[in-house]
Amino acid sequence: MPAFEYAPAPESREIARLKPSYQIFVNGKFRDGTGEAIKTINPADEEPLAEVAEAGPSDVDDAVKAARKAFDGPWSAMSGAERGKYLFRIARAIQERGRELAVLESLDNGKPIRESRDVDIPTAAAHFFYYAGWADKLGYAGHGPAPRPIGVAGQIIPWNFPLLMAAWKIAPALATGNAVVLKPAETTPLSALVLAEIIAEADLPPGVVNVLAGGPSIGQAIVEHPDIDKIAFTGSTEVGKIIQRTTAGTGKRLTLELGGKAANIVFDDAPLDQAVEGIVNGIFFNQGQVCCAGSRLLVQETIADELIAALQRRLTTLRVGPPLDKNTDVGAINSAAQLARIRELTDAGEAEGATRWSPPCDLPERGFWFAPTVFTDVSQAHRIAQEEIFGPVLSVLTFRTPDEAVAKANNTPYGLSAGVWTEKGSRILSMANRLRAGVVWANTFNRFDPTAPFGGYKESGFGREGGRHGLEAYLDV
Ligand code: NAD
Numbered sequence: 001m002p003a004f005e006y007a008p009a010p011e012s013r014e015i016a017r018l019k020p021s022y023q024i025f026v027n028g029k030f031r032d033g034t035g036e037a038i039k040t041i042n043p044a045d046e047e048p049l050a051e052v053a054e055a056g057p058s059d060v061d062d063a064v065k066a067a068r069k070a071f072d073g074p075w076s077a078m079s080g081a082e083r084g085k086y087l088f089r090i091a092r093a094i095q096e097r098g099r100e101l102a103v104l105e106s107l108d109n110g111k112p113i114r115e116s117r118d119v120d121i122p123t124a125a126a127h128f129f130y131y132a133g134w135a136d137k138l139g140y141a142g143h144g145p146a147p148r149p150i151g152v153a154g155q156i157i158p159w160n161f162p163l164l165m166a167a168w169k170i171a172p173a174l175a176t177g178n179a180v181v182l183k184p185a186e187t188t189p190l191s192a193l194v195l196a197e198i199i200a201e202a203d204l205p206p207g208v209v210n211v212l213a214g215g216p217s218i219g220q221a222i223v224e225h226p227d228i229d230k231i232a233f234t235g236s237t238e239v240g241k242i243i244q245r246t247t248a249g250t251g252k253r254l255t256l257e258l259g260g261k262a263a264n265i266v267f268d269d270a271p272l273d274q275a276v277e278g279i280v281n282g283i284f285f286n287q288g289q290v291c292c293a294g295s296r297l298l299v300q301e302t303i304a305d306e307l308i309a310a311l312q313r314r315l316t317t318l319r320v321g322p323p324l325d326k327n328t329d330v331g332a333i334n335s336a337a338q339l340a341r342i343r344e345l346t347d348a349g350e351a352e353g354a355t356r357w358s359p360p361c362d363l364p365e366r367g368f369w370f371a372p373t374v375f376t377d378v379s380q381a382h383r384i385a386q387e388e389i390f391g392p393v394l395s396v397l398t399f400r401t402p403d404e405a406v407a408k409a410n411n412t413p414y415g416l417s418a419g420v421w422t423e424k425g426s427r428i429l430s431m432a433n434r435l436r437a438g439v440v441w442a443n444t445f446n447r448f449d450p451t452a453p454f455g456g457y458k459e460s461g462f463g464r465e466g467g468r469h470g471l472e473a474y475l476d477v
Contacts, residue, residue: 006319006327008322008325008327009325009326009327010322010324010325010326011102011103011106011113011117011324011325011326012103012324013103013107013324015099015100015103016100016103016104016107017100017104018049018050018104018107018190019050020050020051021037021050021051021052021053022050022051022052022053022189022190022193022213023053023193024053024054024055024059024193024211024212024213025193025196025199025200025209025210025211025212026059026062026063026066026210026212027062027063027066027206027207027210028066028200028204028205028206028207029206030196030197030200031053032053033053033054033055033056033059033212033213033214034055034056034057034058034059035053035054035055035056035059035214035218036054037051037052037053037054038051038052038054038186038213039051039052040052040108040187040188040189040190042107042108042110042367043109043110043187043332043333043334043335043367043368044107044110044322044323044331044332044364044367044368045364045366045367046366046367046368049107049108049190050190052189052190052193052213053213054213054214054215054218055183055212055213055214055218056214056218057217057218057221059212059218060181060212060218060221060222060225061225063181063210063212064152064154064181064222064225064227064228065227066206066207066210067152067179067180067181067207067208067210068151068152068179068207068227069207070179070205070206070207070208071149071151071152071178071179071207071208073205074205075177075179075205075208076149076177078177079136080135080136080137080138080177081135081136083135083136083174083175083177084132084133084134084135084136084175085132086174086202086203086204087128087129087131087132087135087171087174087175088128088129088132089202089203090128090195090198090199090202090204091125091126091128091129091132092125093198093201093202094121094124094125094128094163094167094195094198095122095125097194097198098117098121098122098125099117100194101116101121101124101163101191101194102116102117102120102121103116103324104190104191104194105120105121105162105163105188105190105191106323106324106331107190107323107324108162108187108188108189108190108191109159109160109162109187109188109323109334110287110323110331110332110333110334110367110368111286111287111323111331112323112325112328112329112330112331113323113324113325113326113328114326114328114329115285115286115331119164119448120161120163120164121163123164123167123448123450124163124164124166124167125167126449126450127164127167127168127171127172127450127466128167128171129450130171130450130451131171131172131174131175131450131470131471132171132175134172134175134176134468134471135174135175135176138175138176138471138475141468141471141472141475142468143471143472143475143477144477147176147471147475147476147477148177148475148476149176149177149178149474149475149476150176150178150229150230150253150474150475150476151178151179151229151230152178152179152180152181152227152228152229152230153169153173153178153179153180153181153228153229153230153231153232153474154180154181154183154222154223154225154228154230154231154232155169155170155173155180155181155182155183155231155232155233156182156183156219156222156223156231156232156233156234156235156243157169157182157183157184157185157192157234157235158185158234158235158236159184159185159186159187159188159334159335160286160289160290160291160334160390161286161290162184162185162188162189162190162191162192163191163192163195164448165234166182166184166191166192166195167195168234168465168466168470169182169232169234169465170182170195170209171450172465172470172471172473172474173232173474174208174209175471175474176471176474176475178230178474179207179208179209180208180209180210181210181212181222181228182209182210182211182212183211183212183213183214183218183219183222184211184213185235186213186214186215186216187334187335188334189213192211192213193211193213195211196209196211216239219239220246223243223246223247224246226250228252229252229253230252230253230254230255230473230474231243231247231252231253231254231255232254232255232463232473233254233255233256233257234256234257234258234291235257235258236258236259237258237259237388237413237414237459237460237461240256240258240461243256244256253473254463255455255461255462255463255464255465255473256461256462256463257291257454257455257456257460257461257463257465258291258414258416258456258459258460258461259291259388259390259414259416259459259460260291260292260293260295260388260414260415260416260417260456260460261295261296261385261386261387261388261412261413261414262282262292262293262294262295262296262414262416262417262418262419262437263294263296263297263298263405263408263409263412263418263419263435263437264278264279264282264283264294264296264297264298264418264419264421264445265298265299265399265405265409265418265419265420265421265431266279266297266298266299266300266303266307266421267300267402267405267420267421267422267424267427268300268302268303269422269423269424270303270421270422270423270443271421271423271443272303272306272307272310273310274421274443275307275421276307276310276311276314277314278294278419278421278443278444278445279294279297279311279394279445280311280314280315280318281445281446282294282419282445282446283295283297283392283393283394284318284329284330284372284392285446287330287331287332287333287334287370287391287392288389288390288391288392288393289333289334289338289390289391290390290446291388291416291460292416292417292439292446292454293390293446294394294417294419294445294446295388295389295393295394295395296385296394296395296396296397296409296412297394297395297396297397298397298398298399298405298408298409299396299397299398299399300398300399300400300405301398301399301400304396304398308374308376308396311374312357312359312374315358315359315372315374316359316360318330318359318361318372320361320363320369320371320372321364322364330372330392332367332368332369333368333369333370333391334368335368336368338368338390338391339368339369339370339391341389341390341391342370342389342390342391342392342393343370345383345384345387345389345391345393346373346375346384346389346391346393348382348383348384349375349378349382349383349384349393349395352382352383352384353377353379353382354375354376354377354378354379354382354384354395355375355376355377356373356374356375357373357374357375357376358371358372358373358374359371359372370391370392370393371392372392373392373393373394374393374394374396375393375394375395375396376396378395378396378397379397380397380408380411382395385397386412386413388414402427402430402431405431406431406434406435409435409437410434410435410436412458413458413459414456414457414458414459414460415436415437415438415456415457415458415459415460416437416438416439416455416456416457416460416461417437417438417439417440417441418435418437418439418440418441419440419441419442419444419445420432420435420440420441420442420443421442421443422442422443428442428443436457436458437456437457438453438454438455438456438457438460438464439452439454448466449466450466450467451466451467452466452467453465453466453467453468453469453470454466455469
């Protein structure tokens with residue numbers, strides 16, 4: 001295959017309008033937190049980007065009080081149609097500042113600009129647009145003629161899609177009339193704080209949205225706060241379990257969106273070139289740091305050699321490098337800690353006897369980098385077939401019959417997503433019925449749409465985000 005050379009095509013870092021320091025957002029105002037200020041770094045080169053004021057426990061208390069006051073006051077008194085106007089305004093402002101947010105997100109997270117520009121930011125705006133439309137139609141959502149909001153929601157999000165996860169949390173909460181206290185992840189606070197600027201400019205009543213930068217202890221303070229009515233959490237299964245234990249018996253509502261170990265199943269009648277693209281998108285999108293990533297490839301035995309050879313050819317053309325370069329396909333891993341976890345699990349894969357392969361690629365010397373990796377000769381008992389790696393690592397297993405594919409796909413503690421590649425519509429439907437996964441993609445993978453519900457079975461959590469179903473998580477039903 002001819003190798004095409006690309007000239008560098010970097011997006012300018014100036015577009016991000018990076019400030020030297022950022023503050024927390026409480027009761028409609030930006031202020032310093034009572035926690036220690038932290039430096040957020042660029043994972044692609046480990047250079048500091050900005051200083052971020054962290055919240056302390058008293059800030060959590062202030063934010064919850066402000067949210068309660070807003071909920072009891074102007075926010076609840078407002079009609080759905082008026083609330084919807086704020087959401088539309090926020091959605092438009094995200095679009096207007098889309099380029100700035102995309103560069104900022106790539107700087108803070110390490111993801112390729114192609115993805116932040118084409119997926120993260122437009123989908124975040126789409127969530128606000130979508131839920132804006134629901135704000136005055138809640139009586140038609142299937143929860144009675146006048147469903148009530150829950151109250152004050154504490155929302156804790158991870159670092160893999162910082163702005164998008166903030167949108168997934170805030171948009172349905174506001175559409176249904178709740179007030180929120182949101183905590184972004186400690187390694188990626190910037191885009192949520194710029195979203196707070198957008199919210200301030202949209203003139204939302206003070207206290208309806210509060211954004212607190214901070215680490216796990218601030219997340220814990222939010223979860224434990226007695227005046228919070230609902231917790232919405234996205235992150236690791238381990239922390240999800242802690243939160244479930246903490247909220248048990250308190251009357252707090254809870255939704256959890258946790259890890260995954262999705263099977264991407266390719267049958268022998270599938271269009272192989274398309275399937276290869278779907279496999280690449282399934283596991284190398286966002287460096288594989290995606291809860292619904294297609295991290296286990298299940299391929300029918302008769303086509304395994306052909307498919308793996310095609311996949312390896314395709315992977316030699318993937319471009320790993322600077323996130324701000326528009327040609328980059330695979331960017332940096334978000335943090336040193338995440339990189340260490342990926343290394344530990346891939347080393348375990350080799351030690352347990354799987355065969356490791358990566359395309360030749362020069363990784364930058366500074367920053368957190370990991371080459372796209374494929375493991376073959378994987379058995380179901382291997383850690384790389386069972387545990388979530390959350391990195392650009394694919395474990396390949398084979399199957400002979402649809403029954404075997406279903407049994408292997410469901411042989412995981414998780415149940416977030418799955419993919420099926422086949423030409424037969426009837427087979428897609430029968431597989432979708434038998435796979436224990438919240439989302440089943442057919443002849444595609446990693447498609448996100450605000451109108452479609454997303455969420456898990458088993459240790460992937462409970463509750464749905466997106467679509468009409470996503471309203472239920474914020475209504476007193
Ligand atoms: P994490 O669960 O530790 O962190 C997610 C969020 O929860 C962050 O905002 C964090 O500050 C907060 N948090 C941590 N401990 C908390 C506690 N005790 N109480 C309340 N909030 C708390 O996830 P991580 O460290 O960012 O990543 C670790 C693993 O989690 C990854 O390797 C991956 O497997 C998984 N993960 C899953 C998703 C997902 O979307 N499902 C996203 C990111 C990470």
